[in-house]
Amino acid sequence: MAAMAGLGRSFDIAPIAAGAAFSLRDCLGVTFICTGNDTFTLTCSDSFGGSYATPGNTIVNKATNTSTNGTAAWVSGTQAASNAVTISSGTVAFYVSGDSLPDGKSYVKVSAGGSGLVTAVFHDLVAQRKVDNLAIRGA
Known part of the structure; x- marks a missing residue:
C-alpha cells in the first residue's frame, strides 16, 4: 500500500498566521502552534472582513513544549477558560473546534501581543x- 501525503x-x-483571518470551512477545527514570550489571543467573526471579537472563554486545554525544534516532549495541560494563552518561552499549541465558536462564526484569528509567531494547522x-x-x- 502506497503512503499518501497528509x-x-x-x-x-x-x-x-499571526493576526491573519482564516475560514474553518471544510474542516472540523484548527490547531494554533505559537512560539515566543507572548500572549496569543483568539477572536472570531462571521465573515472574513468582519468585526472580530472574543468567542468567549473557549481555550482550556493546551500542550506546551520547552523546545521549538522537536528536542523535548510535549506536555498536556489546562488553564482557566479564556480566549488567550500566554507563554514565556518554548511552544504552546491549542485546538479550536468550529463547534466551540458562537453560531454563525466560522472565521478565526489568533493575534500575538508582541513578536510571537503563530502557525495554523487545519485538520479533520x-x-x-x-x-x-x-x-x-x-479569503
Missing part, C-alpha cells in the same frame, strides 16, 4: 482534495 488529505496549513478535513484544489483559507 497535505490535502488530513490537514491544511498556514505557516505564518471534510473532503480529501489534491493540494491544487484546497480552499484558500485566508
